[in-house]
Amino acid sequence: MKDKARKVTVVAFMGAVLLALTASVSCSDDDGNGGGSSGNADLDAIAQERGLTPEDMKHALQQFVPPGKYDDYVMFASGGHSGQVLAVGVPSMRILKTIAVFSPESWQGYGRGADWSEEVLAGGNPPGTELEWGDTHHPALSETGGEYDGRYLYINDRANGRMAFVDLADLRTKQIVAIPNTKTSHGGMFVTPNSEYVHMSAQYPEPWPAGSYADLSEYQEKYRSASSWLKIDEATGRINMEESFQIELPPYNQDLADAGKKISDGWGFIGSFNTEMATGGNMEGGESMEAGMSTNNFDYLHVVNWKAAEAAVKAGKATNINGVNVLSLETAIDEGLLYLIPEPKSPHGADVDPSGRYIVVGGKLDPHVTIFDFNKIQAAIEAKDFEGTDPFGLPILTYDSVVAGQVEVGAGPLHTQFDSQGHGYTSLFLASAVAKFTLGEDVIKTGETPFTLTDTIPVHYNIGHLVTAEGDTVTPDDNYMVALNKWSIDRFLTVGPLHPQNFQLIDLKGGGTEKMELIADTPIGNAEPHYVQIIKADKLKTLDVYPAGTDVLTMGTSEFAIAAGDEKVERNGNVVEIWMSAQRSHFTPDIVRVKQGDTVKLHITNVEQTKDATHGFAVSYYNIQASLDPGEVVNFEFVADKSGVFNFYCTEFCSALHLEMAGWLLVEPSGSAVANPN
């Protein structure tokens, strides 16, 4: 070849390139904009060309986060039956990260061989079953003094009796816990105002105690439910099951719940339905659950005195059932831990306002929200002002004594959030709208009339939950609301019969008397967003890189960490143990030679400390995939059961020579068996 004649400057250029390959990337602030004034004529011309109305133009400016600028909030959204959690920027509504929780996720190296992730996922498995997905429902951020503190996130699995802890230091799931006596849960997840406990209640009752068997014909006698109070270890965020407890509940279906706040701190409120104790049987001469469960005009709000319950447990009044302290229904009655309040039929929400005084219930088959007053509840309990007991002997507080008001908000009220100005905002599933109404006069700052509908905004379509920024705290913000719509129908391009959900960003106009305004639609096409919480971005103190040699579960130094140059391979019998490093743009060693049937123990350290210098590690045909963030150590153990020549490679585009960051796993065939994929 006639290299010299060609217009290439390969040789001189190479030195600079090779230096650049291992250096940190240069982070220019220059985003290529020319600056200067765009002028209104420019804006009008773009709007004209793109068919934007003047309203659209305003909304575009309200939502847009310019290149290189940051969102104000992070919304943590359940991923529903994807089993994961989404972190979304607000107001841009851009998905910043999918966090793997209950389902393996190869991109994050979660459940594809990396030891830490296998350990986390196994934490929630019942004996003999490896659960491979979940249905995340209600995220709950940790709180200090009733404010989100940006440390921990908890989320339940509706499909199985589990909950997970996500560490907000690195947005990774660090613990999955099997909840005894609980097969499923729905909306009962909340954290108490100082993160003493995370609460979760069972959705479906089951033969009690769990592990026994009983036919549905014995439903009322033998089925029970549980309200779980899971103790948070303050330092690590993990659940301490020994210090956790449950309260036995009647066989109703437990639903949305909320913690008391401020004056109601120490209490919890759980909406429930199916006081009918209907069990379906639509092909056994019965009626469908939906009909049977919608017969009674009132179900029961469960009012729990968790501080008293905690004391009762400490006083030895609980029984250990399947590994957790359980307060029986009888004890709950005797000790005054649990009261019922009638709530209009098929309630979905049970939401406590920022003052802690008002508990708002949306009865989904009643066009009103019903607002209870904590002060009245306390007085009624004090006065034993009961209108009777339920079939299990639980006292029912007299409705008229505890209700503060009702507001007719529209069809299908579900869930309520609040602003700081004395308003509640309730999602209306059937009306596909959000209603805004006033609470009691002691919290209204706008001069409006208490318990009055003041505004309604249509949403698109079939809204489930809704959220305001910092909405579950004692000081919600008054700017953004997000409506979590279950159907999108005609709002987006058709991407198949499985349509995306629709997150709608709504302007609350400062919580004043101005009408709410829709800003933007966001398709959610990788999960069903069930519920979300929105936290101020500056409350999150998330790591950019791990300290060198980090074990992500302990956040300490891994016993398997190495520095570059300390790589080694040891063989003991049929065990091959390798301490490998990953660094732009090679693994060391890059050849691993084993014999078919050998056990391979692989410890890999990403020896980089440069932000974003993540390496992946995958082995073809071995189902192995890890994500090694800077400073991280990952361990694998596997049996080299397939003979042949396999490639391992970096799965995260890390450098110009990323394609060359690869190596060989040579599995020499054993005499007896050759199982070589071709």
Add this chain to the structure above:
Amino acid sequence: MKDKARKVTVVAFMGAVLLALTASVSCSDDDGNGGGSSGNADLDAIAQERGLTPEDMKHALQQFVPPGKYDDYVMFASGGHSGQVLAVGVPSMRILKTIAVFSPESWQGYGRGADWSEEVLAGGNPPGTELEWGDTHHPALSETGGEYDGRYLYINDRANGRMAFVDLADLRTKQIVAIPNTKTSHGGMFVTPNSEYVHMSAQYPEPWPAGSYADLSEYQEKYRSASSWLKIDEATGRINMEESFQIELPPYNQDLADAGKKISDGWGFIGSFNTEMATGGNMEGGESMEAGMSTNNFDYLHVVNWKAAEAAVKAGKATNINGVNVLSLETAIDEGLLYLIPEPKSPHGADVDPSGRYIVVGGKLDPHVTIFDFNKIQAAIEAKDFEGTDPFGLPILTYDSVVAGQVEVGAGPLHTQFDSQGHGYTSLFLASAVAKFTLGEDVIKTGETPFTLTDTIPVHYNIGHLVTAEGDTVTPDDNYMVALNKWSIDRFLTVGPLHPQNFQLIDLKGGGTEKMELIADTPIGNAEPHYVQIIKADKLKTLDVYPAGTDVLTMGTSEFAIAAGDEKVERNGNVVEIWMSAQRSHFTPDIVRVKQGDTVKLHITNVEQTKDATHGFAVSYYNIQASLDPGEVVNFEFVADKSGVFNFYCTEFCSALHLEMAGWLLVEPSGSAVANPN
């Protein structure tokens, strides 16, 4: 309870509600905006409050898609090591859907028990191994006459020798194919201009034929690679392996590839690297792969005459190896099927311009792009104008005879896309920029000088691929480019050491002589976007609902479909077979009684035909989750090995009584074993 005294209108309201529950949702066009003029003062006030510059205001208007309006394009993006594909709206950059491809995805009911999905996933498994993730790399849209036709999408798995077919009728993966003699692939995926074949080439050579074993010391002698030409069945989109073929290649690493177009139709172009045949060994006295593979100043562009290869196969010149017709290297040489062209070191791109005349190569360790002329290639082949042969006897076309020009574009050129005005746009990994340059004068429509750098725009950061709208067709659009950046570093809120990728939307200004302009950044936090293609939205003819009783694999009527009212349960020995319906808001039957150890065969029909009326079907603790879109039939078969009372429920929020859409799986304990999760 004193119902009458309470301000509830439950009874009267119920009739209307129950009607509404099963009716189609009402799709109001009213988005709650007041209309009228926003006025420039309004816009300026918002910009002032949010800190937007005049440029930001323009960009906001360029990107914003108002609520209820549609994006112009759909971008199909590889999900990298998530194993999935993303469908993204352009210009809004909103993710419309994650399409499950190589990794199970419970939200879509993919790989969690539904028979169709288990069948698809199993299609790519080697004997004895169940692959549970993949690394999607290069999506390739089907074409007719060199234009995307919106019918089919193909994508390869870099981690394992597989490719997948996604049906754009419903955006579901319908086939995964194991590619013989191929353990991994990288960027070699493309569809020929009339969708005759989809091409995929092996990235790493392996002992040849696959299934044999050879040490790396015998690399040059015994390792080979393959270029696969996979025949597309025109009617179904599926790969027909019997009519597919491979061409044996030397043990170089095959990389990005592209199909010839128009004048070069019938040819394919594959970039490759590692003509050094380096195999690493950095702990065995050798050097790392990255160093060994970067020694030679030139690697080889592989030029394949696929129409002649197809004819050779039909003429019986191929040999069946591991289930596919293979043309040996010898045959390829003898029949003139394969030629090499020297390309500057460590090439990454090999991209054919819309005219089909120019093939642009980016050598990632050379600051130039090198542009070859198909007419000159044809003349050189005709004249046997070779500068030698490679070690395997393949003829090397004389570089000077086939090169059209070189352009110094900057550090680390990788991949090139084109507009319709005679420009190429090349990603520069090391420079973190995109370079714009002119092609030959016969295609330039702007009067600019051929083979000249005309513009550069910085990107943030470490760009891999890039794409223009309709970019791989014979008529690309000249409006949008998306830069696929691998690092985002300081561009978004920190969401942990695993940072999102960054898709940057760039304004091409009509492909004229104006400078390119950055519009917006988009974090991609659920995958590594490797490569993407952008198709005009109106080319997609995607189903809104399935016809009643659809089997999604055949798209015909399922033999297990039922209408409402035809539900039944049959028991034969220890097999319980159930034909179930799903409809707002119940399953029929809603109680399933089996004995521990029974085999359960479950056929579920979503009997609805309302757009977006998807139901999910999950069984707690049984790892079962399906998504049943309107009209869809899903089948499960499982052994009821765990005794106890389990809940099945609808996982997709479908109605106000969605929570009540549930049922019971009663697994009566067998005498011998009770394994009841508690």
